[in-house]
Amino acid sequence: MSPPPGWYPDPHAPHLERWWDGTAWTEHRRTPEATAPVPTAAGNSGRAKAVAVTTAAAVLVAAIVTGAVVLGQDDDPEIATATTQAPTTSEPPSPAPTPTTGAPSADDPSVVTDELNGITLPLLDGWVRPKYVADSDVVMTTDGTYDCPGDDGVCRHGLVISRTVTSNDERSPEVLAKEDVKKAAEDAYDRDTIGRRPYGGMESHKVVESGPVAVAGRAGYFVRWKVTTAKGPGGYVQSTVFPSRVGLEAPVCVRYVFDAGEDGPPLADMDRITKGIRSVDDPEGGGGVGSSVGPGPGEGLGG
Incomplete structure (x- = not known):
């Protein structure tokens, strides 16, 4: 089962936390002490706009590739049977990641x-x-x-x-x-x-x-x-x-x-x-x- 969306230890940088959207890792990272809001697909910040533009560009490229494959089906049967699903850039850890809890610090009242x-x-x-x-x-x-x-x-x-x-x-x-x-x-x-x-x-x-x-x-x-x-x-x-x-x-x-x-x-x-x-x-x-x-x-x- 895929873990629910949330902040988890980054598999490539364990000292950071990375946003898992429920199906794949995103590019949103933070330090464990940060309290950044949950990233969304759309927002008012420049970063959110940049992410939206990048995502739209990726969708456009995927559409062009898919069209090219469909148009070439009659000429090349091997291309006609090719999958058009893009591979993910990173797989979730196994077992599924769990939110970090952290050890008591010097500021811990206990x-x-x-x-x-x-x-x-x-x-x-x-x-x-x-x-x-x-x-x-x-x-x-x-x-x-x-x-x-x-x-x-x-x-x-x-x-x-x-x-x-x-x-x-x-x-x-x-x-x-x-x-x-x-x-x-x-x-x-x-x-x-x-x-x-x-x-x-x-x-x-x-x-x-x-x-x-x-x-x-x-x-x-x-x-x-x-x-x-x-x-x-x-x-x-x-x-x-x-x-x-x-x-x-x-x-x-x-x-x-x-x-x-x-x-x-x-x-x-x-x-x-x-x-x-x-x-x-x-x-x-x-x-x-x-x-x-x-x-x-x-x-x-x-x-």
Whole structure:
């Protein structure tokens, strides 16, 4: 069956879209972002007039050729049986073309983009882009704030932080995740950058989950702690480390800081966000906790 008329990827220039009129390709092309009107056989623009004139000329030539064939039927029987149907200039792709959908872009409201590390992260319900946050590595927060239970200040029930690991030459995601989770817990629940203790200090912690994880198609590792604080319900922190796909492929660490208790975000959001992380140059490559991919050259899971 022939596909219906519409804009489809041009078989000769996949970065463009071309108008399929239901039976053949036309000469109308556009970039995927363009919103040009559907071309018609007649119009007020100069281009439409040019197309109409060209089409009329082609019909006239076809009529002349057909007349010549009919007139010559008595002289040449082979000409009399010749077909007069002109061949099409291009066949539709097989299978039939389908309209392009496109991958999420940096302007997509459902994702946030970490351009430095070349990844996008899904913006789930209840999460917003950071506002009035001093740490430039924070990529999203829960919506709203509350008064910290310890020292004066404003706290948030959830933070997601994405940064490049540059503190040493270590490349093992497992080693780096185990090192980072301690600092992540201290930064979030013990003492802030100006010496305040928004939760009265961190009293204890325990590892609740850890292991290999595939993130944006790369082999990584995660460690999750449950933290008990002097004031407030405490919380959960997780450090997820995986190699970047950009530049020198330096390790990327995505930190999660979730308050415990009924006001904190669902703990499952950590896994949902991890699973939804994508590389900007490979938007189809996903992952998630419990998934794994084979490490690339020089890319181990550590020991």
